[in-house]
Amino acid sequence: MPFLPRAFSGLALPQVAWPWSFLAAILCAVIVAPSAACGQQVAVEEFTLPNGMQFLLVPRNDQPNVVSAGWVAKVGSVNERPGITGISHFFEHMMFKGTDTIGTRDAKRDATFRQEQQKVRGEINHLVWTEQYDKYLRGEIDDPWKPTNDTQALRVLRERLDGLIRAQQGRGDGGAETATIVKDEFDQVYTKAGGSSMNAFTSYDLTCYFITVPSNKFELWAWMESDRLHDSVFREFYSERDVVHEERRMRTDSTPTGRFEEQFDSMFWASCGYSWPVIGWPSDLNSYTEEQAQEYWNIYYRPGNLVGVVVGDFDATEAKAFITRYFSRLSAGKKAPPPVVTLEVEQMAEQRMNAEGDFPPAVEIRYHTVPAGHIDSYPLDMLAEILNERTGRLYAGLVEGRELASSARASSDTRKYAGLFAFEAETRGEASPEQLEAAWYEELTKLQEGEIPERELRKVKNRVAAGNYRRLENNMSLLVQLAVAEATLDWQEINDGPRKYEAVSAADIQRVAKEYFAATNRSAAIFRRQKGP
Amino acid sequence: MTFPLGAAVIMFRRTLCVLGIVAALLRCPVAWAFEPEEALLPARPEEIEFAPLDFKVPDAKQFRRTLPDGTVVFVAPSHEFPLVTVSIVFKGGASLDPADVPGLVASAARMVREGGTEDAKPAAFDEALDFLATEIGVGSNDAFTTATMNCLSSNLDESLALFVGMLRKPGFDEGRLETSKARLLEALKQRNDDASSILSREWKRLLWGTDHFESREPTATSVAAMTTKRLREVHARLFHPGNMIVSVTGDFDEPEMLGKLAKAFAGWKKGPAVPDPVAPTAQLSPGLYHVPKDIPQGKVVMGMRSIKRDDPDAIPLMILNDILGGSGFTSRIMQQVRSNEGLAYSAASAVAPKVWYPGQFQARFESKNATVALATKIILDLVQGVRDEPVTYEELETAKLAAIETFPRQFESKPAMLRVFVNDEWTKRPADFWQSFRDKVSAVTREDLLRVAKEHLDPAQMAILVVGDWEEIAVGDEGKRASMADFFGGSVTHLPLRDPLTLEVLPEAAKPAEAVPAGEPLPAGAKKPVPAGK
Structure with a gap:
């Protein structure tokens, strides 16, 4: 999920005098007054516990009886390395498996099951990484992890692991008696209490967990979340991998463009941590160990790396008391997360991918730009706005004007450590992706050679400003924006961003259009429909 | 504490x-x-002891107003943000599509928004809106068409005039219509690209039959038949005060708003409200069905026709479905298929009652080819399980508490609350429905659930539709726990892939659909997917 760069507005729109025929007036009005900043701000109460966990509180009562609450861990796939790609997302799954209190009827026996499973899985991994990888590398088997390629020793180990998992779940030969797991109890506790929209997501830069609860259940939220942050156990660590493999099959392998998009990403990013997918490479998914998971947990799920966000109908004083009471049980942790040091190297030559599959002819052109908060990120965002929407340049130029595209859009995706600008379009009728590419370069040249007219820029700024109000209306949406802004940059960006967008000039846009769109800085993906079987 | x-x-x-x-x-x-x-x-x-939550069910009457011309308006001001939303729901959607032009009402709705007005060309109209930062959307579903305008309250007068002007006198610009049709054609070409879209299209055909608006979809021929004349006919039939209910939320003064609306609607000629959608006549034929697609994961939906919204069994059936598969990780399907067995990322069931005719029960999942049969078997066993045995006391308690505790969310925001009121008014929901909802939920017993399970859920009456690579799917899992031959006596109907533009059977798959043993080779043309395209 990209950073949501635009916070909500502190801007008033220009007042236009409307004569009797206001439509005529709109059409004639070329010069309008620039808008004035009036400064409506999101009132966020910020506080930090002695253990380092930060909280952002936004009490509001227009939607009575409900509170949206969540927290964000400042860790995503960018913090991973080859061998453990996808582990941040895997954590997201594990966080719903409970603790020594929730999710088990016998924490001690459950821990024994987990230790035994870990030992067997360790033996499986060892055999796969050595014998099976060797056979795979010599071309004797097609996939070192596929159970059909198992040796007898591996088969025995897999059966033993499966038996342990089944016994832990109460589905083995010993029947329900052996179960130590209370299935999905974490979910059940919230469900019974009226919790809804419970979910989490992982992106390149962060992992965010959230739920909506009735206002009188805020203490339950504080109990449940502080419990899982205090005491999370990696229950069903090995069986949950199968679920993630299914998720990968669903999102990547079974969609028309999934694997091509993954390849394009890996081609585009050369050195930095955005070059692998958030869900991880399949071989890594199979390989994580509980030790690696524990180490990752100890580094990234400590209070100093977490931010709680609460938006909705609650009393701030009472909420702070509950938060202090419950989240103070988290210990600060000894190790600070290591810095992300690998920067993206400069691209030296154009890169190009030609893809054929079950998809319409289309094109995507990408350019390396700047990270979130970079001074040029604001004009780049505005540049995308100039191009988008029905009155934007791409619709007028490519969809309606030249009738080459059925749809076309631009986007500026500024992440924590790097950014990109993308143009994407699908063909219309007999047009080819190459024609779309050429048309894009023509639009780009116009942006580089001529300044954006004042009225066009004003229109886009008006739209951006109003959009900033709109994004505020929903509690959950505001929660996610605050979490993403804080994990990527600073939550204050929600209030500061609008001023920065308002300050962008036509000259700024022209400057970034000239600076970031060189041929050597671009990567092109051409998509073509695959011919018959 | x-x-x-x-x-x-x-x-x-x-x-x-x-x-x-x-x-x-x-x-x-x-x-x-x-x-x-x-x-x-x-x-x-x-x-933990919780303070009681004081939630009173809002009464629609307190928000309902009538304009001098009889138009119903629901109002709920709120001054937190300087924004106003005006939403107008017109009765009629795909339900009014002529049989030979499916998608006509949806196109008309789109073109009301995109085609400019009688006074302004589309580009000028869009430019005016965009400059005001006003957003307007018009869209339709099966039974209703909704037009929504959201603007800054400082621009209300101008935005409302543009909005209502567009609804009353849309331009249906020919150039924009051509662009819109070209876009629609490109979308049609992509119909077979994603397995999920094949699954949902073929499921509708199985469920509702092929001669009902629920399952009809646009084709290249019907797109060509979408002329401005026909769009105007749809507009004249739907878009008038005799066929609309208005709701307004946001930053406004109520008496002023009612005055503005009355003025904006003045002289708008009233016609009759459109008739209710008609019920499908075809019956679902239980059985196992397959559509080919070369992907590493089979996509499955299984289900049957169910009940109407106002059926007395609706609440117990909803509670039962929550226990079975409607409540995420707390439900049996998710626990067994995903959490215990690791066979799927998403696995769930749903009851979707319809207002005017019986709706459907369905369960859905996706799983790697080898375990499609196993997951199917588990789900069918779980469905049979709620017919055979009462649910546990704990499951019932959890499901009832969840329904009662999340109930206030129906009315959580003012727009959400007004959407409920507008829908209830259009569909004539019994007046005390929401007031007594929580009591009705509380009264549900295990015996009620057993009875509704026996009456409304039955694996033998269900259709199972699989999209994927049949050769890999049919044999089942390595552990031999299940294969596709386990269902319906091992008989499967291989449905052909259809041409994305005509929806006719592709020539290479022209052999008519017939039931064959699940283990037998595929009929000609059904083996590998044929790429969409011209």
């Missing part, structure tokens, strides 16, 4: 703090002051 003993146990286990032991022994408040907060916490969430 008072639970020092249990908390002390946690403390002993987790900390080696001497002070903690002293405090636990002495129950001494002074000693507690030195304790970590943890020592005072409830050991389990059930020990």
Whole structure:
């Protein structure tokens, strides 16, 4: 999920005098007054516990009886390395498996099951990484992890692991008696209490967990979340991998463009941590160990790396008391997360991918730009706005004007450590992706050679400003924006961003259009429909 | 909260703090002051006492107004943000599509928005809106068409005039219509690209039959037949005060708003409200069906026709479905298929009642080819399970509490609340429905659930539709726990892939669909997917 760069507005729109025929007036009005900043701000109460966990509180009562609450861990796939790609997302799954209190009827026996499973899985991994990888590398088997390629020793180990998992779940030969797991109890506790929209997501830069609860259940939220942050156990660590493999099959392998998009990403990013997918490479998914998971947990799920966000109908004083009471049980942790040091190297030559599959002819052109908060990120965002929407340049130029595209859009995706600008379009009728590419370069040249007219820029700024109000209306949406802004940059960006967008000039846009769109800085993906079987 | 003993146990286990032991022994408040907060916490969430939530069900009548011309308007001002939303729901959607032009009403709705007005060309109209930062959307579903305008309150007069002007006198610009049709054609070409879209299209055909608006979809021929003349006919039939209910939320003064609306609608000629959607006549044929697609994961939907919205069994059936597969990780399907077996990322069931005719029950999942049969078997067993045995007391309690506790969310925001009221008014929902909802939920028993399960859920009456690579799917899992031959006596109907533009059977798959043993080779043309395209 990209950073949501635009916070909500502190801007008033220009007042236009409307004569009797206001439509005529709109059409004639070329010069309008620039808008004035009036400064409506999101009132966020910020506080930090002695253990380092930060909280952002936004009490509001227009939607009575409900509170949206969540927290964000400042860790995503960018913090991973080859061998453990996808582990941040895997954590997201594990966080719903409970603790020594929730999710088990016998924490001690459950821990024994987990230790035994870990030992067997360790033996499986060892055999796969050595014998099976060797056979795979010599071309004797097609996939070192596929159970059909198992040796007898591996088969025995897999059966033993499966038996342990089944016994832990109460589905083995010993029947329900052996179960130590209370299935999905974490979910059940919230469900019974009226919790809804419970979910989490992982992106390149962060992992965010959230739920909506009735206002009188805020203490339950504080109990449940502080419990899982205090005491999370990696229950069903090995069986949950199968679920993630299914998720990968669903999102990547079974969609028309999934694997091509993954390849394009890996081609585009050369050195930095955005070059692998958030869900991880399949071989890594199979390989994580509980030790690696524990180490990752100890580094990234400590209070100093977490931010709680609460938006909705609650009393701030009472909420702070509950938060202090419950989240103070988290210990600060000894190790600070290591810095992300690998920067993206400069691209030296154009890169190009030609893809054929079950998809319409289309094109995507990408350019390396700047990270979130970079001074040029604001004009780049505005540049995308100039191009988008029905009155934007791409619709007028490519969809309606030249009738080459059925749809076309631009986007500026500024992440924590790097950014990109993308143009994407699908063909219309007999047009080819190459024609779309050429048309894009023509639009780009116009942006580089001529300044954006004042009225066009004003229109886009008006739209951006109003959009900033709109994004505020929903509690959950505001929660996610605050979490993403804080994990990527600073939550204050929600209030500061609008001023920065308002300050962008036509000259700024022209400057970034000239600076970031060189041929050597671009990567092109051409998509073509695959011919018959 | 008072639970020092249990908390002390946690403390002993987790900390080696001497002070903690002293405090636990002495129950001494002074000693507690030195304790970590943890020592005072409830050991389990059930020990927390919650203040009651005072939620009164809002009464639609308190928000309902009538304009002098009889138009119903629901109003709910709120001044948190300087925004106003005006939403108008017109009765009629795909239900009004002529059989030979499916998608006509949806196209008309789109073109009301995109085609400019009688007074302004589309580009000028869009430019005016965009400059005001006003957003307008018009769209339709099966039974309704909705037009929504959201603007800054400072621009209300101008935006409302543009909005209502567009609804009353849309331009249906020919150029824009061509662009819109070209876009629609490109979308049609992509119909077979994603397995999920094949699944949902073929499921509708199985469920509703092929001669009902629920399953009809646009084709290249019907797109060509979408002329401005036909769009205007749809507009004249739907878009008038005799066929609309208005709702307004946001930053406005109520008397002023009602005055503005009355003025904006003045002289708008009233016609009759459109008729209710008609019920499908075809019956679902139970059985196993397959559509080819070369992907590493089979996509499955299974289900049957179900009940109407106002059926007395609707609430118990909803509760039963929550236990079976409608409530995420708390439900049986998710626990078995995903959490225990790791066979799918998403696996769920749903009851979707319809207002005017019986709706459907369905379960859905996706799984790697080898385990499609196993997951299917587990789900069918779970469906059979709720017919054979009453659910547990605990499951019933959880499902009832969830329904009661999440009930206020129906009315959580003012736009959400008004959407409920508008829908209820259009569909004539019994007036006391929401007032008595929680009591009806509380009254549901295990016996009720067993009865509705026997009456409304039946694996033998269901259709199972699989999209994927049949050769890999049919044989089932390595452990031989299930294969596709386990269902419906091992008989499968291979449905052909259809041409994305005409929806006719592709020539290479022209052999008519017939039931064959699940283990037998595929009919010609059904083996590999044929790429969409011209």
